[in-house]
Amino acid sequence: MRSKTLPPLSEKQMLWWRDAKFGMFIHWGLYAIPAKGEWYMNNEHVPVDQYRHLSEQFNPQRFDAAQWVRIAKDGGMNYMVLTARHHDGFALWDSASSVDNFTSSLTASRRDLVKEYVEACRKAKMRTGLYYSLMDWRIPGYYKPHDLPDSADQLKNQCYGQVSELTKNYGKIDVLWYDGGWLNMQGSDADAAWLWDPVRLNKLVRKANPNTVINPRSGWEGDFDCDEGGAAVTGPIKPRPWEKCLNLNKTTWGYNRTQNLMSFDEIVTMLVDTVVRNGNMLLNVGPDADGVIPSAHAERLREVGQWLKKYGQSIYGTRGGPLEPVEKQYGTTQKGTSIYIHAFNCASGQTLGLPPIDKQIRKVTVLTGGKAQIQQSKYATIIHLSDLTPDGPDTIIRLDWGKVKGR
Ligand code: GLC
Numbered sequence: 001m002r003s004k005t006l007p008p009l010s011e012k013q014m015l016w017w018r019d020a021k022f023g024m025f026i027h028w029g030l031y032a033i034p035a036k037g038e039w040y041m042n043n044e045h046v047p048v049d050q051y052r053h054l055s056e057q058f059n060p061q062r063f064d065a066a067q068w069v070r071i072a073k074d075g076g077m078n079y080m081v082l083t084a085r086h087h088d089g090f091a092l093w094d095s096a097s098s099v100d101n102f103t104s105s106l107t108a109s110r111r112d113l114v115k116e117y118v119e120a121c122r123k124a125k126m127r128t129g130l131y132y133s134l135m136d137w138r139i140p141g142y143y144k145p146h147d148l149p150d151s152a153d154q155l156k157n158q159c160y161g162q163v164s165e166l167t168k169n170y171g172k173i174d175v176l177w178y179d180g181g182w183l184n185m186q187g188s189d190a191d192a193a194w195l196w197d198p199v200r201l202n203k204l205v206r207k208a209n210p211n212t213v214i215n216p217r218s219g220w221e222g223d224f225d226c227d228e229g230g231a232a233v234t235g236p237i238k239p240r241p242w243e244k245c246l247n248l249n250k251t252t253w254g255y256n257r258t259q260n261l262m263s264f265d266e267i268v269t270m271l272v273d274t275v276v277r278n279g280n281m282l283l284n285v286g287p288d289a290d291g292v293i294p295s296a297h298a299e300r301l302r303e304v305g306q307w308l309k310k311y312g313q314s315i316y317g318t319r320g321g322p323l324e325p326v327e328k329q330y331g332t333t334q335k336g337t338s339i340y341i342h343a344f345n346c347a348s349g350q351t352l353g354l355p356p357i358d359k360q361i362r363k364v365t366v367l368t369g370g371k372a373q374i375q376q377s378k379y380a381t382i383i384h385l386s387d388l389t390p391d392g393p394d395t396i397i398r399l400d401w402g403k404v405k406g407r
């Protein structure tokens with residue numbers, strides 16, 4: 001029998017995720033060996049048997065999950081999501097349900113990499129997420145589910161088995177991030193709900209791991225919405241929890257010998273544009289075949305982490321608002337008795353004209369350096385900026401409306 005409904009997590013259960021703001025996505029699998037991205041098997045029409053040979057070469061000697069966690073922490077990231085299994089069907093763990101035993105424990109490395117990752121995250125108190133792609137390019141029923149119902153059943157059984165393994169055998173999983181719900185390379189995640197029966201699937205997840213934050217891409221609405229890719233974040237503040245996921249290396253999610261990294265300014269701008277609209281940002285890295293996050297990725301993240309060390313108060317634990325963002329100009333976040341204005345392209349001598357704020361502002365501080373004076377009226381908030389010492393693309397102005405120390 002089909003289960004029809006499953007409520008999303010409560011606000012209380014979502015609180016840590018809402019406050020976390022910034023996470024690390026990791027695309028890693030056999031595809032790191034040919035180094036052409038995670039779609040290599042499909043893009044280059046590699047036959048299943050041939051692709052399987054990659055597992056004999058897979059021996060990531062330098063994979064050290066603790067090091068990944070350190071890089072995420074240095075980047076100011078508060079959760080991590082690892083591709084436990086991508087569309088190629090290769091499981092990074094010792095998966096009993098894997099069709100034809102396509103797992104990391106049967107590779108040259110003979111390691112349960114998910115286990116190592118989960119343990120390293122927990123040890124460092126890092127929130128732990130797993131990505132799972134429902135589809136599997138190896139299974140014929142994926143392409144012709146109606147003509148090959150037995151094979152489509154095998155695909156579905158593998159999915160139920162593997163999702164159970166991941167959510168039952170590895171302790172507390174903070175995020176379950178589905179992908180690839182569509183069939184035969186067409187349509188949307190929701191189109192294939194007839195096959196996956198996602199409400200039933202996610203009820204099993206909830207039973208094993210009641211607080212796991214689940215994304216919407218299994219065809220069930222999930223606990224948050226997804227905005228995928230590098231396009232700018234625009235529009236108003238969104239009431240429902242949502243996440244922007246994108247790639248640090250703009251070439252592909254999985255390791256690619258062509259590297260084209262987002263700049264520091266691009267990352268900070270995207271993060272700010274996301275947070276002022278009440279979202280989280282999940283930024284992807286692609287470790288190489290040896291299990292190493294490229295040093296250029298780590299370095300770029302460290303730059304962002306340094307920025308967050310200085311200005312994290314205006315990001316972490318905040319909520320979007322009180323003012324609606326204006327594209328390419330400004331957005332606001334708030335926490336307690338502080339309002340943070342994140343303004344782009346500011347210059348000394350500039351006056352920012354904003355809508356009225358219904359709080360008596362007692363103190364104005366330019367966190368990124370400089371001076372500001374405020375005039376409030378029923379109709380507008382005017383801020384005069386001077387002596388700015390820019391530190392990145394974002395000028396951050398804190399407005400305090402509570403009791404101010406020393407007054
Ligand atoms: C798309 C891509 C996939 C990637 C995912 C990340 O679904 O097909 O390769 O893992 O986006 O959101």
